[in-house]
Amino acid sequence: MSSTALSVKTFNMPRKDRLLEHLSSDRFGRGFSRFVTGLMIPAVALIVFLGLWDAGARNVETSLGVLPGPAKVWEQTVSLYDEHRQEREKEDAFYQRLQKRLDKAIAAGKPQEKIENIKNRQYTGRATFFDQILTSLWTVMIGFVIASAVAIPIGIVCGMSATLYQAVNPLIQIFKPVSPLAWLPLVTMVVSALYVSEDPLFAKSFLNSAITVTLCCLWPTIINTTVGVSGVDKDLLNVSRVLRLNWLTKTVKIVLPSSVPMIFTGLRLSLGIGWMVLIAAEMLAQNPGLGKFVWDEFQNGSSNSLARIMVAVLVIGFIGFLLDRGMLMLQRWVSWDKSAVLR
Amino acid sequence: MNSYLNIDHISITFPTDNGPLEVLKSVKLNVEQGEFISLIGHSGCGKSTVLNIVAGLLRATEGGVILEEKEVTEPGPDRAVVFQHHSLMPWLSVYDNVRLAVDQVFKRTKSKQERDEWTRHNLELVHMSHALERKPDEISGGMKQRVGIARALAMEPKVLLMDEPFGALDSLTRTHMQDSLMEIQARLNNTVIMITHDVDEAVLLSDRIVMMSNGPSATVGDILNVDLPRPRDRLALAEDPAFNHYRAEVVKFLHERHTKPGATATKKSSEQNDEADQGADQSRPGLKLASG
Ligand SMILES: Nc1ncnc2c1ncn2[C@@H]1O[C@H](COP(=O)(O)OP(=O)(O)OP(=O)(O)O)[C@@H](O)[C@H]1O
Ligand SMILES: [Mg+2]
Numbered sequence: 001m002s003s004t005a006l007s008v009k010t011f012n013m014p015r016k017d018r019l020l021e022h023l024s025s026d027r028f029g030r031g032f033s034r035f036v037t038g039l040m041i042p043a044v045a046l047i048v049f050l051g052l053w054d055a056g057a058r059n060v061e062t063s064l065g066v067l068p069g070p071a072k073v074w075e076q077t078v079s080l081y082d083e084h085r086q087e088r089e090k091e092d093a094f095y096q097r098l099q100k101r102l103d104k105a106i107a108a109g110k111p112q113e114k115i116e117n118i119k120n121r122q123y124t125g126r127a128t129f130f131d132q133i134l135t136s137l138w139t140v141m142i143g144f145v146i147a148s149a150v151a152i153p154i155g156i157v158c159g160m161s162a163t164l165y166q167a168v169n170p171l172i173q174i175f176k177p178v179s180p181l182a183w184l185p186l187v188t189m190v191v192s193a194l195y196v197s198e199d200p201l202f203a204k205s206f207l208n209s210a211i212t213v214t215l216c217c218l219w220p221t222i223i224n225t226t227v228g229v230s231g232v233d234k235d236l237l238n239v240s241r242v243l244r245l246n247w248l249t250k251t252v253k254i255v256l257p258s259s260v261p262m263i264f265t266g267l268r269l270s271l272g273i274g275w276m277v278l279i280a281a282e283m284l285a286q287n288p289g290l291g292k293f294v295w296d297e298f299q300n301g302s303s304n305s306l307a308r309i310m311v312a313v314l315v316i317g318f319i320g321f322l323l324d325r326g327m328l329m330l331q332r333w334v335s336w337d338k339s340a341v342l343r
Numbered sequence: 344m345n346s347y348l349n350i351d352h353i354s355i356t357f358p359t360d361n362g363p364l365e366v367l368k369s370v371k372l373n374v375e376q377g378e379f380i381s382l383i384g385h386s387g388c389g390k391s392t393v394l395n396i397v398a399g400l401l402r403a404t405e406g407g408v409i410l411e412e413k414e415v416t417e418p419g420p421d422r423a424v425v426f427q428h429h430s431l432m433p434w435l436s437v438y439d440n441v442r443l444a445v446d447q448v449f450k451r452t453k454s455k456q457e458r459d460e461w462t463r464h465n466l467e468l469v470h471m472s473h474a475l476e477r478k479p480d481e482i483s484g485g486m487k488q489r490v491g492i493a494r495a496l497a498m499e500p501k502v503l504l505m506d507e508p509f510g511a512l513d514s515l516t517r518t519h520m521q522d523s524l525m526e527i528q529a530r531l532n533n534t535v536i537m538i539t540h541d542v543d544e545a546v547l548l549s550d551r552i553v554m555m556s557n558g559p560s561a562t563v564g565d566i567l568n569v570d571l572p573r574p575r576d577r578l579a580l581a582e583d584p585a586f587n588h589y590r591a592e593v594v595k596f597l598h599e600r601h602t603k604p605g606a607t608a609t610k611k612s613s614e615q616n617d618e619a620d621q622g623a624d625q626s627r628p629g630l631k632l633a634s635g
Pocket of ligand 2: 390391392506
């Protein structure tokens with residue numbers, strides 16, 4: 001309604017005014033200002049940052065040489081990628097050779113036992129930087145998913161029952177501030193004690209990392225879900241009482257949708273923490289992943305090590321950013337409140 | 344004694360930080376089927392509390408509510424409530440909001456298609472068929488209230504309870520809504536209890552106006568029978584002496600009840616100490632207002 005009224009008004013305006021308005025504020029002006037705020041400012045900030053980094057790094061002399069600047073870091077990024085490609089080529093070559101031997105063995109009519117033996121041979125190359133990235137991503141996702149699957153139901157139940165909340169709250173408050181690295185030895189011991197199987201589905205190191213992530217991801221989600229659920233509009237709950245909705249329907253139709261924004265706040269916090277925790281855990285426990293990569297480079301102490309560690313730092317940050325954006329997109333997709341400002 | 348809805352001497356006391364607070368004392372009211380009752384009274388006297396007890400959302404400390412010979416012990420769709428702030432689910436469309444109620448109430452008795460038709464029918468009744476797929480955030484306050492009413496009507500309640508349903512609306516929208524409500528009421532002959540602050544609204548819509556005394560320990564002060572023929576037309580009634588008489592009655596009641604007998608005595612004594620004890624006077628703003 002109001003928009004039609006507005007357009008009618010514009011239409012009736014003298015022509016000169018319309019032209020002026022068009023030129024000054026509307027399209028040209030706003031488009032330009034959007035360009036400035038959207039691209040120019042971040043770009044300038046980035047250039048300034050790179051400049052400062054470059055200038056600052058030159059002056060820091062470490063036992064492994066001068067602190068690398070942006071150029072050196074870029075060089076190492078390329079080199080890490082090349083190493084990854086070479087490693088893949090080697091792997092391909094290995095499997096081709098294996099296939100040939102297999103074919104030969106079958107053609108020669110070798111016993112079944114021997115053929116199986118050849119088949120089961122695995123390539124045991126060094127894990128490259130990119131392999132480590134994938135390992136870390138996989139680990140954090142598993143830990144995060146397990147934590148969410150546990151934390152959201154607990155949060156819902158705690159939000160609905162004040163008594164239960166009172167019971168659980170002290171535990172949450174005590175475990176929440178515990179550093180992940182304090183969990184790690186315990187988790188390691190418990191996993192090696194309990195997880196004994198001939199043919200393990202997951203490596204123990206993977207389980208240690210994932211469980212540590214889980215333990216740290218639980219708390220923000222529980223707390224935020226509880227807050228969200230206990231804050232459901234009282235009128236809406238009265239509607240559900242008048243309708244005599246059963247517990248499940250009430251939860252699914254009323255409680256969950258209205259606490260989705262808070263649940264996602266918790267999930268995003270959790271995932272952020274989980275990602276940080278994972279890198280630390282991998283460093284400490286020497287479990288495969290980006291943390292191990294950093295630690296190995298540190299121990300390695302070659303002239304390229306510092307630059308490589310910096311590559312890892314930047315990649316860790318960038319992946320953390322992407323994970324958060326991913327959660328945000330998921331939230332936009334799931335949430336009913338499209339107008340809510342999401343940051 | 345065997346009326347349709349029997350509010351039988353209900354009292355309610357809330358525990359508060361300053362000790363127990365008796366909000367209602369022995370509220371008694373009999374409502375016949377198809378009757379339209381308005382509850383009117385000063386803010387905070389306990390009107391919503393009465394309504395919530397009838398709805399079953401609150402339990403009376405003493406006395407009880409009997410609907411069709413059965414005591415009310417819990418909320419249920421036979422006593423549908425229209426809340427002051429529409430209370431629609433913001434994540435559901437207009438249609439889905441009503442459908443949620445329809446699905447719940449007619450789970451066993453209506454087929455899927457019948458429930459769909461019934462949902463549409465009730466939205467049609469409140470003239471909302473054009474906005475079925477819109478979300479509550481995308482419609483006006485009056486439209487939200489219409490959907491709230493449609494949702495309540497769709498439950499086919501024995502009694503329709505409305506807590507200041509038009510309180511948050513501008514006066515033009517409000518007159519539209521009142522006309523719609525009268526039209527629906529004429530068609531369906533619902534039993535309605537409605538809380539209002541608006542004297543004109545009360546006289547226009549009601550068969551009886553229940554005027555509540557001031558709290559704490561509020562009770563039914565007076566009941567006014569509104570004997571105006573239906574259908575009622577607001578323009579014609581504006582000139583009608585009978586209408587204006589009823590109107591004046593309600594206004595007079597509300598004004599008189601500003602100063603309760605007990606309160607008058609305290610007021611006099613405080614007036615004597617007026618200059619000496621300003622503080623005591625300020626701590627009772629209600630009395631100051633009453634003397635003015
Ligand atoms: N759960 C409660 N605990 C304590 N006091 C309450 C509670 N509910 C209501 N009251 C008190 O009971 C009194 C009546 O409340 P109620 O909401 O019924 O008034 P009302 O007549 O509907 O007022 P309004 O016209 O402003 O809506 C108020 O003084 C309020 O403070
Ligand atoms: Mg009220």
